Amino acid sequence: MKRLFFFAVFLFSALALYAQKENDFHKHEIRASFGPSLITNAWILSGTVHYNLSAAYYYRPLEWFWVGGNFIAIVGDKINYQWREYSFDGSFSDFSKSKRKYCAIFAPEMRFSFVNTKELILYGALSGGIGKENGYDDKRAKYPRTLNYIQVTILGFTGNFGPKKNIFLGCELGIGFKGLASAHGGYRF
Numbered sequence: 146m147k148r149l150f151f152f153a154v155f156l157f158s159a160l161a162l163y164a165q166k167e168n169d170f171h172k173h174e175i176r177a178s179f180g181p182s183l184i185t186n187a188w189i190l191s192g193t194v195h196y197n198l199s200a201a202y203y204y205r206p207l208e209w210f211w212v213g214g215n216f217i218a219i220v221g222d223k224i225n226y227q228w229r230e231y232s233f234d235g236s237f238s239d240f241s242k243s244k245r246k247y248c249a250i251f252a253p254e255m256r257f258s259f260v261n262t263k264e265l266i267l268y269g270a271l272s273g274g275i276g277k278e279n280g281y282d283d284k285r286a287k288y289p290r291t292l293n294y295i296q297v298t299i300l301g302f303t304g305n306f307g308p309k310k311n312i313f314l315g316c317e318l319g320i321g322f323k324g325l326a327s328a329h330g331g332y333r334f
Contacts, residue, residue: 171311171333174203180327182219195221211256215272221246250276250294250322263310270298296321
């Protein structure tokens with residue numbers, strides 16, 4: 146059993162060293178993505194689609210491994226409140242106010258690539274973080290509130306182009322705060 150463990154550690158170290166050699170891969174990545182989001186049960190049950198816009202930075206220490214962070218902003222519907230307040234003397238005043246649903250999330254992320262060529266990268270990812278959300282649609286919850294969020298990207302791909310293959314477009318399929326599918330584009334350097 147010890148031999149098997151040491152062999153596994155040696156094999157992983159050798160693979161990590163092989164991936165570290167200079168294969169002309171870009172270590173930094175800046176990305177913007179857009180897609181429909183699934184944030185809270187109240188948003189899902191409302192039947193309306195809300196879109197997220199995210200900005201991300203990733204550092205790539207190994208050719209097959211990225212670590213970085215996402216900032217996601219989700220803007221929802223606008224609702225108008227109208228109410229009437231009565232005084233003791235029988236007079237009343239009418240009021241109105243509008244409010245827009247939003248959620249802002251910061252989430253660190255790890256990505257692992259399955260296929261890694263100059264033209265195409267296939268990967269999976271795991272991301273989790275915290276978000277601040279306001280709301281008007283859930284009478285049981287107190288707003289604003291801070292919640293934990295998670296995203297599992299089952300399959301993501303990027304098509305690389307440009308003279309140095311450092312400009313990319315792609316798509317992610319997964320489940321979590323980014324939704325079921327999102328499109329992205331960015332630049333590697």
